[in-house]
Amino acid sequence: MTDEYLFISDCHLDTSRPEITTNLLNFIDKRASSAQILYILGDLFEIWLGDDDPVPGFSEIIDSLSHLSKTTKTYFLAGNRDFLLGDGMAKRAGFEIISEPVSLNLGGQRVVLLHGDVLCTDDHDYQAFRSQVRNPDWQSSFLAKPLLERQQIGAGLRADSIAAMLQKTVEIMDVNLTTVESWFDQHEAEVMIHGHTHRPGIHRYKQRSRTRYVLGDWNPLPSYLSWSSPVGFELHDSRVATYP
DSSP: OOSSSEEEEEOOBBBBHHHHHHHHHHHHHHHGGGSSEEEEEEBSSOOOOTTTSTTTTTTTHHHHHHHTTTTEEEEOOOOSSSSOHHHHHHHHHHHHESSEEEEEETTTTEEOOOSGGGGTTOOOHHHHHHHHHHHHHHHHHHHHHHHHHHHHHHHHHHHHHHHHHSSSSSSHSSHHHEEEEHHHHTOSSEEEEEEEOOOEEEEGGGGGTTTEEEEEOOOOSOOOEEEETTTEEEETTTEEEEEE
């Protein structure tokens, strides 16, 4: 095992896209198993409606993550699709749930980790929705409903989300640069790592010696960031773009 850290997000596992499940299983077996730590930065699943959901089709992934935990410390940070994932699932999969933001020190650089949706402050409707569903009282009330009712509500919310996205520009759904700068300042970070936007890239802010790594989604190919000493950070994504 090496001192390597790996970061992924936005797998959006869904039975309608079995190729993503296959890619993630291969990544866990052939790549993550040799790393020291794996961070999953949200949206591992397309939707999560509670740990009592039998999640048909994902037992192999859960077993694979559980096996991985024997050699690689794995952390999970919730996204906007799987924020209801709880301790029951974490125990089954062998990972530890962490809350954003997460601060690290890698190679002498201060790093901040988040899912990324909190940076999209131009999307006012989404931020209002996020505030509602991240409220512990709302979550307790929702999880108290029968699973079938939760599934029906979840399907409705998903349909509403798709319809709303069709009415929004790419710019509105992307990060707000002033908000990004604020998060860098607040956490005194030199490196930021997040997903959510499905726009993989490396953004370098030379005037402040800062770098923001954006993880891509896994549709159709894997996307991950690695860090090791002395190599540093490497973004593994065939779609990646670098911004000065």
